[in-house]
Amino acid sequence: MAFDWFWRAMGAQSTRNQKRSRTIVADAGAQTAELTRLDDAALAQRAHDLAAGGEITEPAEFLALLGVAAERTLGLTPFPVQSQAVLRLVEGDVIQMATGEGKTLVGAMAATGFALTGKRVHVITVNDYLAERDAEWMRPLVEFFGLKVAPVTEKLGPRERREAYASDVVYGPVNEIGFDVLRDQQITRRADAVQAPADVALVDEADSVLVDEALVPLVLAGSRPGLETTGQITDVVRHLREREHFTIDDERRNVFLTDAGADRVERELGIDSLYDDEHIGTTLVKVNLALHARALLIRDIHYIVVDGKVQLIDASRGRVADLQRWPDGLQAAVEAKEGLDVTEGGRILDTITLQALMRRYPMVCGMTGTAVEATDQLRQFYDLHVSVIDRNKELKRFDEADRIYATVAEKNRAIVEEIAHLNSTGQPVLVGTHDVAESEALAEALGDLGIEVNVLNAKNHAEEARIIAEAGDLGRVTVSTQMAGRGTDIRLGESVAELGGLAVIGTSRHRTARLDNQLRGRAGRQGDPGLSLFFVSLQDDVIVAGGAGDTVTAQPDPSGFIDSPRIRDWVGHCQRVTEGQLLEIHAQTWKYNQLLADQRVTVDERRTRLIDTGQAWSELAGRNPGRAAELAHLDQDTREQAARDIMLFHLDDEWAEHLAVMDDVRESIHLRAIARETPIDEYHRIAVREFKDLAQRAVDKASETFAAVRIDEDGAHLLDGGLARPSATWTYMVSDNSLAGSGNSVVSGIGNLFR
Template identity: 75%
Template sequence: MAGFNWFWKAMGGQQSRNQKRSRAIVDKARTINRELDALDDAQLVARARDLASGGSVSDPAELLAVLGVAAGRTLCMTPFDVQSQATLRLLEGDVVHMATGEGKTLVGAMAATGFALTGKRVHCITVNDYLARRDADWMTPLVEFFGLTVGAITEKLTPEERRGVYACDIVYGPVNEIGFDVLRDQLITDRSQAVQKGADVAIVDEADSVLVDEALVPLVLAGNEPGRAPRGRITEVVRTLEPGTDYRPDDERRNVFLTDEGAAKVEHALGIGSLYDDDHVGTTLVQVNLALHARELLIRDVHYIVRDGKVALIDASRGRVADLQRWPDGIQAAVEAKEGLVVTEGGRILDTITLQALMVRYPTVCGMTGTAVEATDQLRQFYDLRVSVIDRNRELKRFDQADRVFATLEEKNAAIVDEIRTIHATGQPVLVGTQDVAESEELAERLREYDIEVSVLNAKNDAEEARIIAEAGDLGRVTVSTQMAGRGTDIRLGGADEADRDRVVELGGLAVIGTSRHRTARLDNQLRGRGGRQGDPGFSLFFVSLEDDVVTAGGAGEEITVTPGSGGEIDSKRVRDFIEHCQRVTEGQLLEIHSQTWKYNKLIADQREIIDGRRAEILDTSAAWESLAQRAPDRAAELSGKLSREVLDKAAREIMLYHLDNAWSDHLALLDDVRESIHLRAIARETPIDEFHRIAVAEFKELAQTAMAESVDTFRTVRIDEDGAHLEDHGLARPSATWTYMVNDNPLSGSGNSVIGSITSMFR
């Protein structure tokens, strides 16, 4: 333990600094419990209100005690000391590291209630609709005990229903839905159209998944306008190209490049002179590269599935379909063309925001996860958050075995099947974590050949998620799943009702098997953490081959000589150390990608704040009318003699907001184009990020001037009457349809699945 504390001091973590103080406060809270138990409900609520008056907590120990007694009365759940300690750390703004099965849901609700008692509005951020509804319903009695209100945002709610939920003191909601509401509120032309009320605190469940894994995923609000897609015969021509001869992917499989032979073959097939002529470099060449990317780097049942005649992207960090997620328009269309589906047109991007930029809008961010320790660097670097490790309520009994390493994928896969068969024969339940949909289905099929009944949880059947996970600890059960992060349901030994718990305990608890190491140890530990909950027995075992993605990517350019034993197995500490090294390399690559990408996104986020401020000024004051009247006094005087000031304010607001929003949309499109080509600046020995900033700042200055000039021109000519400004008469109508989606821009998604990864790798 001394060594562990040294590690935390070095990392700047809260393990040593706050544990002693936190435990003292929790100990004090326990001594107050008897006194509080004697109070009736009204007296207990009054005590809580007194403690949190003035916007801060006067005695944290007493507040913890009040919350604990209330939880016991309303939920029949008396928090463990470690849960009270975690609640305290959340109230003080940390990310708490709590193992799976230690009761994070109650901790989050107690912290949210504590914040709300001080007058703060709280958003409890979840990873999906199911968890938002479940947690809000589950914790409503505790919240309402104190006279506070709670609600859940889900995808199906109408704008009016959303307004009602956002008016609550505590709001549970998926991060994407809350983000989309932020974007939609940025297009309102009257303050009454807004659905959100803002919040003071974000409590993030699965904090590392939201704040790190998906931090760079852009949420997009689009309007109806044609996009671009590979046209005509391009997809068919690309299908004829030979890998290795006509094109080559890079070592990390983030980019793919035509060779001279491949370019000549494409030019001949399309009947054009050169792909690199001015007539083709910005059109045909782009479409060829998109089709090539779709063919070589985006793999069906790994990066996406085809369901109901549509391409559905797979969220690799969670192993489930990302319902609202799509690639940027050209790549999305290229994959649809590759699969022979109807190619959907894209649209004009009206606004976009990354999850990281969304989260930093909250004055206070805190969170919970079972794997925060491994994300310490990212949480500190990008959010200035500290991690507090909360001890387990019961000692960990799970045994984590050394990896079994094999020379080839084929030998590894055969050994995995043999291991599962051996364990299953005893009746011990087995949970197998795979890398993707294709692997999960292939493994399940091989096991069924041996008459082993398998429950499969992947992106194709994630609607059955809760039921499958709840039964994964049952006697004789074999469950094969893609990534377990954010699944949100505990695996109880003996099944959901724990009927066979004693028998499963005798057999050794849940056996957790990983079919490969992930590119970050954090995802490995998320899988491991499904076993050994609350002192249960169990073991974990990972299988690795030297052909696995993490080894080939992290060990690129390095060679290791081995002599495999029987069945291709390699029993060598040197090889295991090499695999650990490969994983550290890939983790470093991901952190570098995140850091580089955030430098681009941060400037856009800063510019967005300026636009947000300008929009708020236009919406909430008479600034629009005053600005236009000053620049076009004759037109202002003409209108003032006919219309009320209220009508004139409304018309001026509509005009200025239209042109400001249109200019911002154009600016985003321009910056997207600049970022895609900025790596070429390196050829001229210019620093890409510096060049991007120079261009972005200069263009942003033009944005304001252009929006104002066009607003004045429109003000002078557009028809304005009692109904406001008739912008549609001038072809200036806002999009008749809008939709939201998430661009799959996640560098943790793995090979070929990261657009930003493709870009940043060029100038790393």
């Protein structure tokens, strides 16, 4: 194994000894002065010599070499803690480093180290901007050693992507890399693939990619109409009344028709029963989708409408999710609700979750500012361990105790007053809100007081880097949805340190403490002073959901403020409950996804054999020797490619049909589960049954096509037999968890949030 030396040198097989890694870093520091005497060529050659054969026997010297090269090429001398982080990454850990501690350099040094041992590395980012920025920023370091580095972004075409993926170090957004995996699974010639095999995924913002969005499916769709919600159903649902015609659960995740609601819908649509066999799989599904869109998905919280199109808001970052859509029926229902043209849904050709995508890599490591809180998920779903890296300079940020209020209205008044007070001193303020509506209402309230505000939300996320970079300027007030500018440094303006540094304010607790800490981490970089403060009300979503079924009494002062250790403990309890709920949702969703992921591996292996060998021709010729004899005059390459095209078409078609069947099952599993059998057990039973004969059906249909379709010097004319692949394909991300991360707006009403 290429990095056995790390396991041996640090005693990491059992103890993951941080003390030992610090010793290696100290040894590296002692060797730095001598190595600086080497010229560039000698320095690079020494690194290659140490990496010869894929193993490095002198880790301290190798680390020192990387450090000297970073100073020469980038003007950056790694801190000892950065060098320690490189060691832990190369070992395969997820490292936790605080904001502003230099994760970009750490990632580049680790990626270069992997590449020097002959491993191709994908540095996984969360968006195009960071992939392109970091690849260009770190290019001199990688190229110093004669290695190639390139970014993969949405704007690249197939040829450019193929060249980029051939590099030793590839920076790319997780969605783009995943979409390329899906597109490569549709090729019929190996030369058409854009990706080259990679050995390591080094994941930036690892908690976001590996945990928050782990179960988000990436989808490749082809041109075929999808399930649409008709205007008539939308009109009927629009007039239903809550509690009389439908109910919503306490977590506002599910909505249910009452008997009275079902009666009204049936009467309006002119049908006997929504639950007849004729309607249960069609009309009832559409009604439920329209009801979900009407009751649970709120404009400017879960989505915005721009230029006549519905754009989803990424719940974990509060930004427009350009490539996301809900499952086709729900997307159409929201479009119909807003009176927009309903977009074509398309047939799903293939899909893969981010979690399954990451598990394709032989090795995964990562870095983030908040990994400890995700330790359980990282271990359970990826068998990854977390290493906490100390700060280079002592933290000077003051984390004030939460200010708790009885009602949302009282809390919001206090937020405005606190921001105004801080602004009057010139101290910069960064406010983290939970949705677009809340951010705009707060900005308006501050504007009424004459306070100039920079707003960063899903409506202007293109300006994110600039707005965040300026957030530490004197007198600046920045209001942002969710996690502002991860990957962009907030540097303090002149004289700001004397005023107390950047003040970070959270308008409510998040559903996990990890997200709270992400926001807190925006202040106090590299020993800067700073302040973090969260406001909470007993009406906040996280308190209502986490405390459902329990009651708590408090004695607020005239302003609504509650100063009580018991209530403070209660708030923490409610947040822990919601964290547990999210983990349970993750675990259940993982169980649904895992079987399909395993089945997908089987299909992938079959595809690989068909593409890379002559197996397709052998199978078809063996089943129909007469037809094979008729084609004997064609050259072998033509015959084999024709057979390959036929076999792959039917294999892909059967897989797409399997996905469609299982999607329908998933939507209605609560109706199909049998007595004394849980929905997940029933889902697995159906999935195994449906998949069992998939390959055989594909071969049988391929054999029929082989016998009937015209095959000549130009190959198999599948189009003549109506067997063309989709004329157009597109990619998107499916947002299954449409309500995760919603803030206070659902409870309090949009119009008077800060009034």
